[in-house]
Amino acid sequence: MDLSDILDPLNEPQRQAVCAPSGNLLVLAGAGSGKTRVLTHRIAYLIRIGEASTYNVMAVTFTNKAAREMRQRIEQILGTPLSGMWVGTFHGIAHRLLRSHWQEAKLPQTFQIIDSDDQYRLIRRSLKELDLDEKRWPPKETQWKINYHKDEGVRAGAIDVQGDLYLETFVRIYLHYEDLCQRNGLVDFAELLLRAQELWLQHPEVCRHYRDRFRHLLVDEFQDTNAIQYSWIRTLAADQSHTFVVGDDDQSIYGWRGAKVGNLQQFQRQFTEVELIRLEQNYRSTRTILTAANALIDNNGDRLGKNLWTAGEEGEPIRLYGAFNEIDEATYIVEQIERWVRGGRSRQEVAILYRSNAQSRVIEAALLQHGLPYRVYGGLRFYERAEIKDVLAYLRLCTNRDDDPSLERIINTPTRGIGGRTLDMLRDYARDHEMSLWRSAERMIAAGALTPRATAALQRFLDLIAEMSCGSEVSLEQQVDAVIKLSALGDHYKKEGREKGLSRIENMEELVSAAKSFVHGEDLEEGEEAMDDLTAFLAHAALEAGEGQAEEWEECVQLMSLHSAKGLEFPLVFIAGVEEGLFPHKRSLQEEGRLEEERRLCYVGVTRAKEELVLTYAEVRRLYGQENFSHPSRFLREIPEECVQIVRLQGVAAPISAGQKKGASFTTEAASTTSFSLGQQVTHPKFGEGTVVQSEGSGAQARLQVNFDRVGLKWLVIAYAHLQPL
Numbered sequence: 001m002d003l004s005d006i007l008d009p010l011n012e013p014q015r016q017a018v019c020a021p022s023g024n025l026l027v028l029a030g031a032g033s034g035k036t037r038v039l040t041h042r043i044a045y046l047i048r049i050g051e052a053s054t055y056n057v058m059a060v061t062f063t064n065k066a067a068r069e070m071r072q073r074i075e076q077i078l079g080t081p082l083s084g085m086w087v088g089t090f091h092g093i094a095h096r097l098l099r100s101h102w103q104e105a106k107l108p109q110t111f112q113i114i115d116s117d118d119q120y121r122l123i124r125r126s127l128k129e130l131d132l133d134e135k136r137w138p139p140k141e142t143q144w145k146i147n148y149h150k151d152e153g154v155r156a157g158a159i160d161v162q163g164d165l166y167l168e169t170f171v172r173i174y175l176h177y178e179d180l181c182q183r184n185g186l187v188d189f190a191e192l193l194l195r196a197q198e199l200w201l202q203h204p205e206v207c208r209h210y211r212d213r214f215r216h217l218l219v220d221e222f223q224d225t226n227a228i229q230y231s232w233i234r235t236l237a238a239d240q241s242h243t244f245v246v247g248d249d250d251q252s253i254y255g256w257r258g259a260k261v262g263n264l265q266q267f268q269r270q271f272t273e274v275e276l277i278r279l280e281q282n283y284r285s286t287r288t289i290l291t292a293a294n295a296l297i298d299n300n301g302d303r304l305g306k307n308l309w310t311a312g313e314e315g316e317p318i319r320l321y322g323a324f325n326e327i328d329e330a331t332y333i334v335e336q337i338e339r340w341v342r343g344g345r346s347r348q349e350v351a352i353l354y355r356s357n358a359q360s361r362v363i364e365a366a367l368l369q370h371g372l373p374y375r376v377y378g379g380l381r382f383y384e385r386a387e388i389k390d391v392l393a394y395l396r397l398c399t400n401r402d403d404d405p406s407l408e409r410i411i412n413t414p415t416r417g418i419g420g421r422t423l424d425m426l427r428d429y430a431r432d433h434e435m436s437l438w439r440s441a442e443r444m445i446a447a448g449a450l451t452p453r454a455t456a457a458l459q460r461f462l463d464l465i466a467e468m469s470c471g472s473e474v475s476l477e478q479q480v481d482a483v484i485k486l487s488a489l490g491d492h493y494k495k496e497g498r499e500k501g502l503s504r505i506e507n508m509e510e511l512v513s514a515a516k517s518f519v520h521g522e523d524l525e526e527g528e529e530a531m532d533d534l535t536a537f538l539a540h541a542a543l544e545a546g547e548g549q550a551e552e553w554e555e556c557v558q559l560m561s562l563h564s565a566k567g568l569e570f571p572l573v574f575i576a577g578v579e580e581g582l583f584p585h586k587r588s589l590q591e592e593g594r595l596e597e598e599r600r601l602c603y604v605g606v607t608r609a610k611e612e613l614v615l616t617y618a619e620v621r622r623l624y625g626q627e628n629f630s631h632p633s634r635f636l637r638e639i640p641e642e643c644v645q646i647v648r649l650q651g652v653a654a655p656i657s658a659g660q661k662k663g664a665s666f667t668t669e670a671a672s673t674t675s676f677s678l679g680q681q682v683t684h685p686k687f688g689e690g691t692v693v694q695s696e697g698s699g700a701q702a703r704l705q706v707n708f709d710r711v712g713l714k715w716l717v718i719a720y721a722h723l724q725p726l
């Protein structure tokens, strides 16, 4: 491959970044200016000019999907398959390290990754074992607090309690939880990073090895690194490696989870001779979308500040639709997607973004109703479904008998006559003897400490797991299949009813195919060969589930939270629920600095759109089982009116409520098939006054349901009803 293939598709400052002499470099630039492109081309460039081999490069991206795409892209540019290059998320890379160095990291070889669900359960168990009241120590909050400390790199033992009783108790919980994880061979997400950092610090020889190896470190989305990730990079880089980071302070959206946008400045201060490059040309969005985004983010103070411009076309105005309620909102979105598809465009080009995952349900229903295939990122993912977690728990117990959460999960799923009392006895024994539930069961059976019935039931369970643990003689696929059959989970779920049971069984079958197609170690590293297929598969499942990304899709509309849309781009983007209280989220109004973070999130959302952007809000919204009236979001007012076109239903004014700009001179567009809007007040010659609550059909068949003050609900055919708007 020619060098020109790498450099030609770049503008001048991009080229400057890609070709910069080895050293430390920060690319600070706004959305869609080619940061990720520069990072990718930089790697290709380094390899192409022989400055580095794939072996010398470590690239950290935000999701596994981004990592895969980056790898493919580089392979495409270079025209050769890449091997030995470490590209992944912080968690993925830390996991890989810990697998290779489990002994130095003081982990059992069979250690397992737990997700936030498992972690929650372990914390509840810790509280129980410490006799602490969940009311005073809400498990979710405690979990958050523990993770917060881990993200800051602070172990329980390192917290200075200074005689503070509350803190002292917290430290006891944290310690207890740490012990429990260690004993069970379990590692939570935050622990992956902390352990890996401690590995550097406590084993200089390991650290040196990787420093010598990774001469080039590259990090995307640097604005969202937390304390531990930052110091991890810093420790690894020392003064030996060249660190290339790209980021955008205006897109820092994980402050609530400990990310530190200040890491951008800290990087400039702490790393030697950092070259700063700014990119200002946006290649993603139309001029209209970019103008809106720039104006919006301009409302935040304390920015590093940058100009972002585009040579692109002005494009369509941003459409703003004020819906009567969330159902109307979803219907509008779906109609717009149908229009897009009728225009010859693909569903895959469309993304629907929202602030809260719970918003997806209504939108999903509308998509289903219209037969539009879709994919939800970050909803209940495949690996988080109950039946899948059950099978995985069996498998985990097969590789690691000390995995208590897995044992607790399936010891009685399906029911096998092991009662609550027996379990309590096991737990007590485990706590008193500081051993796992499995070992306790073995001991108690041997000591004859249980009733004959309980002993028999428990023994059958232990035998079952032993039988399932076929070891390396069989393939991964056969092993998964064996677990499903021997566990009788299929029969168990059939009892749930036909449809649901069947879909669960299908999912389990899907897991067998996932196992079949799982290729362990496309790019095996030293130490990694030791990981058997099952262990690798389980780690893969845990990491994929933690990330909240859907796998491959085909021809699907994509639904996701604004947070998970980071780094992505789509020709048509909807942002739903742009209302005060929902977006900005009401929680953000109480805490300092959070409103700015919400605005950055909105900036991220707006800048995902390449060609068309549609913003919607509802006047009435039922969410979390509650109905609320709301005002359009303040963010809407921050977008220049000349960028926006208010969508109104034909013939009557759109239901835009107060809260909007006074005297707004937005242009309007007729959109709906009916000439009345939901929520509109109307009058009928016979029934009197009422409110439009539903509509269906179009043209001569168009009907409306009106809630009349005197006679209640009535369906009326518009063509004959002589309805008048009030």
Ligand code: ATP
Pocket (backbone or CB within 6 Å): 009, 010, 011, 014, 029, 030, 031, 032, 033, 034, 035, 036, 037, 038, 248, 251, 282, 283, 284, 566, 567, 568, 569
């Ligand atoms: P974000 O801040 O959202 O992560 P980014 O800065 O990483 O965005 P990229 O995703 O790298 O931006 O690029 C945005 C879009 O612009 C992509 O479609 C990319 O291919 C395109 N692009 C970037 N640079 C150029 C260029 N010099 N010429 C043509 N297209 C470009």
Ligand code: MG
Pocket (backbone or CB within 6 Å): 035, 036, 037, 220, 567
């Ligand atoms: Mg990017």
